[in-house]
Amino acid sequence: MSEWVLLLGGSTGHGAATAKRLAKDGYGIIAFHFDRGEAKKIAEETIAEVNEITGGRCHYFNTNAAAEETMDKFLPQIKEITGGERVKLLLHSIAFGTTTNFFGEKPVTQRQMDMTVHVMGNALLYWTQKLFAEKLLGQGSRVMGLTSEGNYLAMEGYGPVSVAKVAMEAIIRQIGWELGQFGITANAVQAGVTPTRALTKITDRWEDWVEGTKARNPMRRTTTPEDVAGTISMLLKPEADFINCSIIYCDGGEHRSGSI
Numbered sequence: 591m592s593e594w595v596l597l598l599g600g601s602t603g604h605g606a607a608t609a610k611r612l613a614k615d616g617y618g619i620i621a622f623h624f625d626r627g628e629a630k631k632i633a634e635e636t637i638a639e640v641n642e643i644t645g646g647r648c649h650y651f652n653t654n655a656a657a658e659e660t661m662d663k664f665l666p667q668i669k670e671i672t673g674g675e676r677v678k679l680l681l682h683s684i685a686f687g688t689t690t691n692f693f694g695e696k697p698v699t700q701r702q703m704d705m706t707v708h709v710m711g712n713a714l715l716y717w718t719q720k721l722f723a724e725k726l727l728g729q730g731s732r733v734m735g736l737t738s739e740g741n742y743l744a745m746e747g748y749g750p751v752s753v754a755k756v757a758m759e760a761i762i763r764q765i766g767w768e769l770g771q772f773g774i775t776a777n778a779v780q781a782g783v784t785p786t787r788a789l790t791k792i793t794d795r796w797e798d799w800v801e802g803t804k805a806r807n808p809m810r811r812t813t814t815p816e817d818v819a820g821t822i823s824m825l826l827k828p829e830a831d832f833i834n835c836s837i838i839y840c841d842g843g844e845h846r847s848g849s850i
């Protein structure tokens with residue numbers, strides 16, 4: 591297979607598992623990540639693994655993928671990598687935002703809100719616009735983003751990200767509605783609570799969240815990045831060509847289960 595996928599946030603968590611899974615499926619991997627310190631070491635391990643699976647058909651860029659300059663700078667390179675062919679998938683799997691409440695000791699600021707909604711929501715739209723203009727999205731391409739239960743529940747420290755998720759879902763819905771006529775679909779995958787680096791940053795009580803989730807999830811466990819990667823892999827099959835403007839739940843039924 592000569593097809594390529596473009597992952598925004600492909601070094602840890604859901605994005606890393608998806609990179610490995612899609613590499614095994616035969617796709618070439620183009621991915622952005624933004625890692626320093628300890629996270630950079632984990633990223634290097636992911637990159638080495640993906641590089642090995644793909645036999646070198648793998649390009650990782652450690653830079654802020656939400657910046658317009660990054661999009662403009664790397665688009666020609668992406669085009670060169672794919673040989674001008676459209677990418678099969680544009681996935682948004684970036685976790686980068688302010689996790690604080692709206693009120694209390696550290697009320698969220700306008701700057702923090704704007705940044706969070708841009709990086710975790712709007713940035714997907716600008717990538718999609720630019721890729722589409724360059725014909726790097728076309729018949730059979732998928733646009734996907736990861737959402738969470740925080741899109742309709744209020745949670746400790748999750749307010750700004752929650753707003754970004756709602757924005758992203760609306761963006762995905764609209765992309766699918768406008769680009770469906772070109773055979774391009776857009777969907778959100780709603781993952782259940784997954785113990786990743788991002789989860790540990792939402793609240794100090796994340797371990798309680800994990801235990802609470804195990805108790806209330808119908809399948810009595812938390813979601814794994816591999817669960818999500820498998821769902822995304824499935825959604826790339828031709829059989830999923832007609833799934834558009836939708837939210838696909840990958841959470842063992844967690845979203846149907848109230849707290850026990």
Ligand SMILES: NC(=O)c1ccc[n+]([C@@H]2O[C@H](COP(=O)([O-])OP(=O)(O)OC[C@H]3O[C@@H](n4cnc5c(N)ncnc54)[C@H](O)[C@@H]3O)[C@@H](O)[C@H]2O)c1
Pocket residue numbers: 598599600601602603604605606622623624625653654655656682683684685686709710736737738739780781782783784785786787788789
């Ligand atoms: N962990 C959960 O419980 C959960 C549940 C539902 C949805 N999600 C969503 O899944 C997505 C991925 O989160 P995760 O849990 O895998 O977290 P993670 O911290 O493991 O991964 C985040 C990724 O984003 C990258 N990144 C951060 N800022 C970036 C930037 N500016 N430019 C480029 N890359 C950047 C990191 O390098 C990393 O690859 C997020 O959108 C998150 O909201 C997570």
